[in-house]
Amino acid sequence: MKDCEWCHLSEEDKQFQVYKSTLWSVFLSDEQDYIGRCILVLKRHCGSMSELTDEEWEELRKLVCKVETCLKTVLGAALCNWSCLMNSFYKDADPDPHLHIHVRPRYDKPVILNGNTYIDGEFGHHYAVNKNGSIPVEDKEEVFTRIREWLNS
Numbered sequence: 001m002k003d004c005e006w007c008h009l010s011e012e013d014k015q016f017q018v019y020k021s022t023l024w025s026v027f028l029s030d031e032q033d034y035i036g037r038c039i040l041v042l043k044r045h046c047g048s049m050s051e052l053t054d055e056e057w058e059e060l061r062k063l064v065c066k067v068e069t070c071l072k073t074v075l076g077a078a079l080c081n082w083s084c085l086m087n088s089f090y091k092d093a094d095p096d097p098h099l100h101i102h103v104r105p106r107y108d109k110p111v112i113l114n115g116n117t118y119i120d121g122e123f124g125h126h127y128a129v130n131k132n133g134s135i136p137v138e139d140k141e142e143v144f145t146r147i148r149e150w151l152n153s
């Protein structure tokens with residue numbers, strides 16, 4: 001779609017791309033309320049999971065396995081919360097959503113980055129929606145590097 005921001009990501013948006021497969025891209029989220037939170041974006045403009053092709057589902061299945069294993073391995077996540085929400089697109093009068101899927105790693109023990117400790121205070125419960133997601137830039141870089149290197153090795 002011509003006006004879709006997700007079809008035309010800027011170089012700045014792509015700065016935190018950790019992986020790409022044939023049909024999907026994976027980015028480290030701006031929001032790091034849950035350390036290692038990422039977003040899977042379908043390269044094709046498509047509005048819902050129900051419209052995915054067999055090939056896109058098959059690649060997504062592999063990607064879910066790969067990203068989950070990565071987040072458990074490099075950050076010690078106990079599990080991952082996956083969500084496909086799309087709500088913000090529907091604030092528009094004429095919604096034209098672009099499929100993307102959020103993954104929030106969840107932790108039963110602290111994550112330590114550059115000496116800073118991050119605790120999943122909601123572990124065992126639904127993720128918090130208004131949690132502060134900003135972390136120091138060097139910690140974000142550390143998470144980015146660990147995830148990108150593991151996914152591309």
Ligand SMILES: [Zn+2]
Nearest residue numbers: 004007045098
């Ligand atoms: Zn799009």
